[in-house]
Amino acid sequence: MERTVVNSSNLVSVGYDEDSSTLEIEFKGGAVYRYFNVPSFEHERLMAANSHGVYFNTNIKDKYPFDRA
Known part of the structure; x- marks a missing residue:
């Protein structure tokens, strides 16, 4: 999945696959997590925040199933 670099103290890059509703986030330190069943509006709002x-901590973390990539 292609990710976009973001200006954040916690996150390095964010990617989204609309077909599978999967949000992929790379954190500082190198960990990459995939969040499942994430509506496209969450990705749009995350990128616009x-x-x-x-935004991630308030609206995505612990709200959607995930695994470490």
Whole structure:
């Protein structure tokens, strides 16, 4: 999955696959996680947020099933 680099203190890059509704996030330190069943609006709002990390922690973390890639 292609990811876009973001300006964040927590996140390095974010990718989204609309066909599978999978959000992929690379964190500082190198860990990559995939979040499943994420609606496209969440990806759009994450990318538009003033703080990607705050949006992620508030709206995505612990809200969608995930695994470590």
